[in-house]
Amino acid sequence: ATPRHPLAEPLKAALAKAGVGDGVLLVLPADCDSSHVGLFLDAGRAVMAAPNGTRFVVVHHGYGAAGLARTLRLEDPSAKTTIIDFADPAPSDEDAVASAVTTVVAEVAATTDFTEARYGADGGRTVPRLSALAAPKPGPIQDSLDATDVLLVTGGGKGITAESALALAKDSGARLALLGRSDPESDSELAENLDRMEAAGIRYRYERADVTSAPAVAEVVARIEADLGPVTAVLHGAGRNEPAALFSLTEDSFRKTLAPKIGGLNAVLNAVDQDKIKLLVTFGSIIGRAGLRGEAHYATANDWMTELTLRFGQEHPKARAIALEWSVWSGTGMGEKLGVVSALMRDGITPIPTEEGITILRQVLADPAAPPVLVVCGRTSGLATLPIQKRELPLTRFVDRAIVHYPGVELITEADLSDGADPYLTDHLLDGQLLFPAVLGMEAMTQAAAATLDRTGTPVLSDVEFLRPIIVSPGGSTTVRLATLARDADTVDVVIRSDETGFSADHFRARLSFARPAELGERAPRDVALPPVPVEPISELYGSVLFQGKRFQRVLGYQRASARHAVAEIATSADHYWFAPFLPQERLLADPGTRDAMMHAIQCCVPDATLLPQGIEKLYLAEPGVQHDEYVLLDAKERFQDGDSYVYDLDVRNPDGTLVERWEGLKLRAVRKRDGAGPWVPSMLGSYVERACERLLGGTRSVVLEPDPAGRPAEGIAERRAQTALAAG
Template identity: 25%
Template sequence: MPGLWDGAAVEIMDDGTGIASALAGRMQAAGAQARAVTAISAEADAVIWLDALKTISTDEEALSVNRRAFEAAKMVAAKMAQQGGVFVTVQDTGGSFGLADAPASRSVWTAGLTGLVKTAAREWPKAAVKAIDLDRTGLTAETAADRIFRELAEGGPEVEVGLQRGGSRVTPVLELDPALAARASGGNSGAEERAVLLVSGGARGVTAAAIAALARKERPRLILLGRTPLEEEPAVCRGIADDAGMKRALLEQAKAEGAVIGLAELGRRVQRIVMNREIAGNLQTLRELGAEVVYVPVDVQNAEALREALRPIRAKWGPVTGIVHGAGVLADKAIADKTIEQFDYVFDTKVGGLRTLLAVTENDPLTLICLFSSVSARSGNAGQADYAMANEVLNKCAQAEAIRRGPGCIVKSINWGPWDGGMVSPLLKKHFEQRGVNLIPLEAGTAAFVAETADAGGPVEVVIGGRSADRPTLIEGASEKTWTAELFLPEASLAPWLNDHRIGGSAVVPAAMAMDWFVRAAKAAYPYLDVKRCSNLNVKKGIVVAAEDGARKRLTLTCSDRTDGLAQAWLSFELRGEGGRVHYAADVEMGMERDAIPTEPLPLPHAGIEPWDWQPSDVYDGSKLFHGPAFQVIRELTLSGSEGAEAKLGHDAMTAWSDRDGGIDPAMIDGGLQLSRLWGIRTFGELTLPTKIGSYAAYRPIPLNQPVVCRLQSERRGRYKTVSQLTWLNEQGEVAAELRDVEMHIVPNQEQVQE
């Protein structure tokens, strides 16, 4: 992560178990100015929040971690937004954010930290942020600190990273579910007895519409909770539908009675009338659909009042069999501007409400728990740190409840995108459309809700957004940002890809390795997308690894990042040296699916084609190729002509380092560049080095234990340049990868590469 070195003030929030002090020592040894603190100050350039790793004895202590984290973020928010910096949180919810391993029962209440970090990423585009989930099972404080340090110093730009027991590293990804439409059109849950559902926020808004759709299918018994008490509206307002008309009627009545109503009070009275009408209308609709309904005006956070209200209902209907938690409020403001009172109001309504619902039904035989979460929890949303945090807690609590209750209870946390159908004002709808966000049609959203409540075998956490005709669901709008990462080159003698790539006696970073870094960084930024192609790789200046001072050379990777929200992303990379000089640049295009695989491989030109008269031992002796054993992948030079060539490539024990998940297999790609160089030597008698690669695309893995055919078409353009097309074919003749428009330039015989 950038921003941790060069004298930055790194403040590590003390966890009370020794991890913070151990991490501070580890960072100090690496050259950072880090210290463990008991409170974050406004002077911090980097914050590493370990508060969630404290020994936690109660759920209340766990929940307070979220509030303190928000206060810490608020402390540095203005600085982070204006100048950048680092903000990292560390929690322990199983090492996979509750998605693969069951978190400890209390730790789920700390899970709002990831919502804070993802919102900070949107509000602080200049800052580097990360949420780490560390499974501490069996770890000493020193080992835990080392795992955190290695993620900070060696991890990629992923915002969410899980560090699991055993050393594995994971990150959550979104997976498109094509079965949703089929489930949405399916039948009911098949329950033989009428369900008794306890529903918060179910008398108004989206939740009411969703419950009505469920009532059409199943005719449940409904206990609807709301804050608004049902009142008989003033007689003077009956039959008046518009806001202005009701205000006139109320003012005229007050004037006739000799009373005075202030504008604020007048607005509140009209709002109560409108809400009462909506509630009454929804209750009538539910009854007409065959549901039995009781409306309970109660604060969903008041457990005692709710228990008392449920006594007569249970006596009549029996135990509660399901929970639907839809209550929620908003108070949108940036982290820097949001007050602690606003945070509590938003966070407690969601999280406190859920705790109450679970508490008052602890002895009920629940078969359904459905929580209305928000897409802001998955992606973050500017102005909604509290809302994103609260809904992340709902998501992870749902995961824990699903594990605890087993298959007898359907547990869902639905991360909704914005709804259409009267639930969004015209102005807000236009705002969403400008951001590229597709709204959820009311009918489609309610059908999806019904389907999820009957989906016993599906995932616990789901994201549902609007659809368009030409692309998958968009859950967040188009955005553009710039982010950076720092790369420290190892000592050449310790890295085969450097030690065995020497030009003029100096270790030089291979062009294929720079492309590998770009592809890996793109995959880290959008782990749920596929790399469609890496284009326009330009070698501005070679990177020579200086050996005399022994210090690790530092490079900066800068990315200009554009995305349409979910389906596609375009990333433009530059790799710079410490003086700001650009060494490499490239573009990476990503999508939900890769391009179609070419069915016809690159043909081998027939003009002047003949067998090579060189053996691999002839070309790797230093006279033609400068590559050491780590890059010696050419196994046989088969054919060559005036317009192209062919060779068989393969890995052995010395080149196996290159076959890694997520990258491009640099040694094998470099083998194609070696073939292009050999063709230039054989055809023109001149040495060349790559200076530009038009595009790289991979369609299937390049086999590790099988030979691969590399085919080259090439031509000379002008005095100093050749342009080549390369393709890699597996044993079945299928195209595995392609390089297009590879430019090689003639270099002096001594092949000195200037940095």
């Protein structure tokens, strides 16, 4: 503890009396500074020198030792660590001292792994957790920065700060004032960046200065303002990082690391008119939030800089102050400079591509509702020191084993498919192989997307692709892996992979949006003038033209079955179970058998081949319960044909004409072509003859084949003409 700290002796006595065991307790005043670095290091080394499993507890507030404590926990995973943040860590009131002592003793006794607890002035306890912030819609940044502004950038000649400054100046037209230590005459990277700014038409001024020297900063800021005008915005990106483990870290190195982040920011803010500052952005590091092996000093510097940014915003309510705590960037920045990007990726920490980092910066500045502190990161490999706000995943068939889960951001889950667990597979048997149906793929993707965003409702699917079949061997099993990535608060990209390809290739993929229109289209009256096409689908089509088994046999009949237009009645009522009784039964989408029939009913347009789905441009799915409880009417029209690929648009309506589902750009591919070989179901022959005539003769024509009345051939001119009239509709 610091000398004469009011909690030191009371805590020493209380801990001895409580008999909680050995450990190291570091008790600090509110808002430490560089003079406390030696005390930080002494405490850390005492823990590292102690037996495995030693407890380490820090009591502080504001500029404290959280960065060191988090790093120590990562350097020595056996160290049981608790960080206690009191609103007043050095109370003078006797009752307040007693209350604080009681709280600390309880926290020490409960220290079994890693905990960070914050106590407010009212005594309320909170535990910090990261939670996902949905990406805002793209927008202009003019509210934060415009052509009247001068943006002062520290560390701004190179790295991620230079890339960010260049992008912001292009977007806003602001003038740039760049501070750095390098000389463009001898630094090619800096010279190239300045040339890029010149080529982009950006008005800028580069000044060499050591940001840790307040007099030097004040001098160059005066020159900048004389040239460009008053500084109205600051982007602080200066920093120093020379990794060193706690045992080898010196006080001098610690202080030199604090200097550019804390001393540098203070020097800049003291050199400008703070009342004219409308925007302050500090580029910190996720290391300040989580710690990192060999980075106790850098973690502390970034932790303190975030606190300094918050306080500036509180003291200047007209200014917008934002602390961005970045994970490592790929392609540029400190991680590339230190050569640690590959090592971090091996540890499961995903870097941020430069372009994505710039995009996020633009989104934050364009969003007035963005909070003042944001952690920007990819995967963090489940760091114990960076707890994430978790939620339970729903119990659904395809959200089975979660491998990766960042709520609101990403989900990777696996499920095992087999004919025992998934009996519908036996009804989707083609050439001796069980095919995972596209409609169950849609259900699986919807379950994964809904779990990612914690959303309900039926999404709109777009850019749907069925790239490779997912095959299950009879009696065997196939593991599928669903991976999701949220694009915004409503939208998720989903892919399905399979162990058949070592999870290395996408089999199905789509974008799902839960922001769906209230109405799909106008009600249309049903055309009842057409007589039904003389075919009985169950007995004449299924098993020959159509390979689907019982669960999917929903085509009741056709009103039209031509080469490029199909109108069919599709059953919606069926009493089938889709998953084994020991699995969750809930489905998020309407009946998959009905939806599969919407695709395979189009088989009547290409009756001499098997049509398999390849993709869908956009699919407005029917919500459960809105379809008629007996049947719906499918109206499918061919948009175009390209070789063996056929593209259709589908409207699905209830009997009263209400549009309940719409497919735009359903792409089907013909396989298992028979090239006209029979036997033929008579009513299906017309489509084949029509397409064959077009191939041979060119042009377009309609061909309809109307079978003779059941039981006898049409006789005489009158009967044959009646049959012709019937065929012509």
